[in-house]
Amino acid sequence: MSNIKSTDKQFVAGTYGRFDLVLTHGRGSTVWDEDGKQYIDLATGIAVNTFGYSDEGWVTAVTEQLGKLQHTSNLYYHEPGAKLAEKLCTRTGAKSVFFSNSGAEANECAIKTARLWAATNKGAEYYHIITLKNSFHGRTITTLAATGQDTFHTDFTPLTEGFLYAEANNADSVEELLKSHKCAAVLAEPVQGEGGVMPLTQGFMESLRALCDQYNVLLMLDEVQTGNGRSGHLYAYQSYGVTPDVLTTAKGLGGGLPIGATLFFEKSHGTLKAGQHGSTFGANPISCAAACHVLDRIDDALLSEVRAKSEYIFTTLTGKKGIKSVSGLGLMIGIETEGDSSAILKACMERGILPIKAKSKIRLLPALNIPWEALKAAVAIIAEEAEKAL
Numbered sequence: 236m237s238n239i240k241s242t243d244k245q246f247v248a249g250t251y252g253r254f255d256l257v258l259t260h261g262r263g264s265t266v267w268d269e270d271g272k273q274y275i276d277l278a279t280g281i282a283v284n285t286f287g288y289s290d291e292g293w294v295t296a297v298t299e300q301l302g303k304l305q306h307t308s309n310l311y312y313h314e315p316g317a318k319l320a321e322k323l324c325t326r327t328g329a330k331s332v333f334f335s336n337s338g339a340e341a342n343e344c345a346i347k348t349a350r351l352w353a354a355t356n357k358g359a360e361y362y363h364i365i366t367l368k369n370s371f372h373g374r375t376i377t378t379l380a381a382t383g384q385d386t387f388h389t390d391f392t393p394l395t396e397g398f399l400y401a402e403a404n405n406a407d408s409v410e411e412l413l414k415s416h417k418c419a420a421v422l423a424e425p426v427q428g429e430g431g432v433m434p435l436t437q438g439f440m441e442s443l444r445a446l447c448d449q450y451n452v453l454l455m456l457d458e459v460q461t462g463n464g465r466s467g468h469l470y471a472y473q474s475y476g477v478t479p480d481v482l483t484t485a486k487g488l489g490g491g492l493p494i495g496a497t498l499f500f501e502k503s504h505g506t507l508k509a510g511q512h513g514s515t516f517g518a519n520p521i522s523c524a525a526a527c528h529v530l531d532r533i534d535d536a537l538l539s540e541v542r543a544k545s546e547y548i549f550t551t552l553t554g555k556k557g558i559k560s561v562s563g564l565g566l567m568i569g570i571e572t573e574g575d576s577s578a579i580l581k582a583c584m585e586r587g588i589l590p591i592k593a594k595s596k597i598r599l600l601p602a603l604n605i606p607w608e609a610l611k612a613a614v615a616i617i618a619e620e621a622e623k624a625l
């Protein structure tokens with residue numbers, strides 16, 4: 236075993252099941268391992284490296300900021316934070332933004348906002364938050380409670396109280412909970428990523444909006460994974476035409492640097508007051524400069540390219556021998572195979588492509604600017620290996 240693997244195994248807490256691969260450097264959608272073997276990256280560090288590895292424009296934006304201010308604390312104003320908030324609001328219609336460092340933190344902020352909003356506007360007993368079964372909202376105790384999958388809860392109880400779980404794509408199941416409990420909010424991912432790349436239906440998203448209005452609760456969308464162009468729209472809600480009251484995002488926003496954002500629309504704007512929430516590293520200037528660059532590059536041309544690439548993957552793989560189904564939105568795709576997906580994934584790695592898994596599906600989360608040639612080569616290999624595994 237290489238020195239890096241054995242050192243990692245000995246000294247890094249064993250919370251991750253890693254692939255047997257040490258990555259050393261990358262360029263765009265190409266990444267190399269310690270033996271010099273080259274791969275087409277199809278996972279972007281779980282939807283994080285929006286423009287792949289060491290993208291030139293991104294590196295310039297980050298290094299320019301590095302030479303100015305790396306951190307200020309939130310006791311002072313700084314340009315990258317103010318500009319990023321303005322860009323996010325301008326492009327979504329949100330009124331204000333809270334910055335943190337991860338998806339879980341962005342969701343924690345949304346949850347605190349929902350509790351405070353309900354306590355202020357409806358009464359403190361309206362603390363329940365409805366999430367969906369099979370969802371994923373993070374790894375802190377509260378976001379685990381929000382995550383509607385029992386396997387994540389075992390042995391970590393007692394979790395934060397007040398979460399209720401409805402069936403995805405079943406509006407009646409949501410309404411029953413809204414009727415029977417005093418609620419503050421509904422929290423949902425437009426596409427359940429970790430749950431197996433399962434999109435919510437158009438009808439269900441519209442019902443969620445209508446129900447949240449009817450019962451006067453906040454509609455909060457977790458776009459940690461679907462956000463920042465991944466869906467083929469800047470944010471996935473825009474593809475449904477259903478505007479949330481709170482939106483959370485993280486993963487791809489910084490293009491590879493840690494940042495989380497909670498966006499407040501009209502109904503939730505101004506809920507959190509001075510002193511009620513904070514984060515030492517939140518709005519880190521370097522992460523914000525990186526995110527400004529990422530957002531500026533996600534324009535209509537790039538988004539239509541993302542949709543075209545998505546369409547290509549769907550049409551090429553749907554109905555192919557060995558493939559049961561293809562699901563997802565934009566460049567967030569789940570492939571259900573007839574044969575064992577772990578074996579297919581291993582064969583893919585041997586042939587120089589790096590997809591990952593979501594439940595038992597093969598999951599693709601390539602860079603939004605993955606070259607066509609690389610994408611076509613990778614999709615061909617997946618099709619071949621899925622058929623071989625029959």
Ligand SMILES: *Cc1c(COP(=O)(O)O)cnc(C)c1O
Binds near residue numbers: 336371460
């Ligand atoms: C990854 C993810 C999270 C958690 O984000 P972290 O940055 O790992 O805390 C939350 N929600 C969704 C939908 C995610 O995909």
